[in-house]
Amino acid sequence: MYASRRDACPFVLRLVTGDDGYTVTASNTASGWTLSSSSRLRNATLPVQLHLHQVQASHIVASANAKQANLSASRIQRVELPVYDDTSKGRQAYHISHFLSHPSGIQAILNTSALQNFQYLDTNAYRCTLPKLAFFNFEATPVLDLRVIPTKEDCTVELFSCKFKGSKVVERQNDYFSASMINHITWDTDISEPFLEVNVKLNLSLEIYTRPFTSLPISAVERPGNLMMQALVDGLVPSLLQQLVQDYNNWVHQQLQNS
Template sequence: MRLAATKPAAIFLAKRQPIPTPPRSVAGTRTRSAQTQAKKSRRRSDDDRAWRVAAASSDAEADDDGDADAPARAARAGTGRRARLSARRRERVPLPDGVSGGAVGEFLRHPDGVESLLNTGALESLAPAGSGPGTFTCTLRRIGFLGFEVAPVLELRVAPTATDCTIEMLSCRFEGSESVEQQNELFSAFMSNHITWSDDGEEPCIDIDVNLEVTLEVYTKPFSMLPLSAVEKPGNLLMQGLLDRLVPILGEQILRDYDSWVQQRPEACS
């Protein structure tokens, strides 16, 4: 009887015995701990490096804001971004009754016609340039801009032929104070004005096609922190509005000066 009673007890104890688990590796635990510490150290190092770079950039920008020579240094170093602006305007000007396109073309080949195209009445001075025949240095009258006096100086080439006339802007610069003239290193401009005339059809006319392109170095805040489109889009609209206003005036001026030229020709012949 005693031997039979001991068997269930042995079975009961076997059921309650916990399942053994493999012991943890001390070396593996130490390895994972070392890897965790290394990652934390790298993150702290990266954060410190990012903070030092940001602080250095902030100090450099602060120095540029108070330094009048910063624009010139940026241009020489070539570190700035360039915004490219452009605009185009085409205008067809009907000719008055009795006026042919060939007669207008003859006027534009005359020195009086060249002066009309250059709009000498709005210039401070006009002189032949050394870039070849038909080139002129045109100095515009001084204008006030942001507290400075600025005199734009253009070098233009006028090339009239029997069928058309082309006016090109070869260069543009500003004269004034030293800080104003430093801006000449930060931009470039190109302009082309192509004039043609026609007697075909029922309505003789002259056609004016003007292209204007400007490249600007973007280095001042807040524009240097924005995408170039933030400068180019409003700049394009501004230039387009300028051409939309000036090109029709140019057509009217050519016809007005042509009429005066025709009226003076009999007096010159006499």
């Protein structure tokens, strides 16, 4: 996320996901905040990429006096879930819970095909390195540590660390923000219309430590920030659901071919 001055007071905030992903822009005009978005989603991921900018030392205020903006967004959505029956044994075959606990399902949840690197950390914990971002004179690599806990009833994905790797200026930003995300995936296959449901909650805390934003009320950052984050989640969740169902279908057919 970055802010660019348009004149004495108004400014623009922009939130971007991926090189071919989803862009949300909030502009502060004389009539208030306006929100616009564009989407080229394909293999989009939930993790957020933040655009950073270098500031002069004279614009930095002491951390003890800095304000903190708390942003949040959430979305619950469900989609029709195919059920695969094993007619010879009279039961469901290759249940969605089997897929989400299988390595292929874990990779589908984390969308590893869109990552620069994917690393197993510990039981149910994974490190996801997103493609490098290049902007202005900086390069930054977002690194997300995620915990995936699949059970027979549900699957929970939790973000427990979000850092940027790059130059000292880039890595310095790690001291001024924190992020958390929980994606709770549930399903029901024992009803007439089986479904897969995703419940995503995303939170971001930003320390406001540069002028002129330190002189503005926190609401001047939180209001457009919340609008952008909600638009981001609203665009990404449907894509995630669609991709999960497609990957599940491909996995089932692969299992049938190998059996």
